[in-house]
Amino acid sequence: MKTQLPIKGISQYDSSIHSTYRSSACGPVTAYVLLNYLLPNSSFQANDLYSKLGSTRIGLFTHRFIRNMRKILGPYWQIKKCSLQTALHELKNGRPVALKFDKYFSFQWNKKSNFAYHWVPLIGYEMENDELFLIIHDNGGRNRESKIRKVSYAQNASILTFIQITPTSSY
Secondary structure, eight states, rough: EEEEEEOOOOOTSSTTTTTGGGGGOOHHHHHHHHHHHTTTTTOOOHHHHHHTTTTTEEEEOOOHHHHHHHHOTTEEEEEEEOOOOHHHHHTTTTTEEEEESSTTTTTTTTTOSSSSEEEEEEEEEEEETEEEEEEEOOBBBBBBOOOOOEEEEEGGGEEEEEEEEOOOTOO
16 A cells, blocks of 8 residues: 655755755755645745744754744644654645654664654655555755655654644634
8 A cells, every 4th residue: 555645855955945054954845845735826935944944053843843834824724743643644635744853852862764863744655564664755965856765664663753734624
């Protein structure tokens, strides 16, 4: 079983991203990709989201992402941490989820994972041989576009945080 949304990613090292932001722009780029998918006629810019979300040179804290996305989107959107089950439900309903890998603030320094500290758009999932794989846009790298990757949920589970961005019923 596979679910994958048709989302266009962007590299946090893209030339459109301010050069001083690039190394820590994964959070704002994730927000940018999600917002452009959820609100296709919006005029959000990744560079503006860097400051509006409260990003720093060391990254974007989860509580800032949530609080400031609520300010940006207003009362007709629910932005909050969610469980894996809720994240998968969101994907089934056509809504991507913000996904944060964080070995440092989860105190899992020696944990084997795909990323140490990184925000990515979660755009799908797949079950293979009874193992869950998350499908993400990895936000690229120096001289590399964002690409779709599959990562093992089990290998990364202890360091993952899921953030849903869901319209309220009155939207």
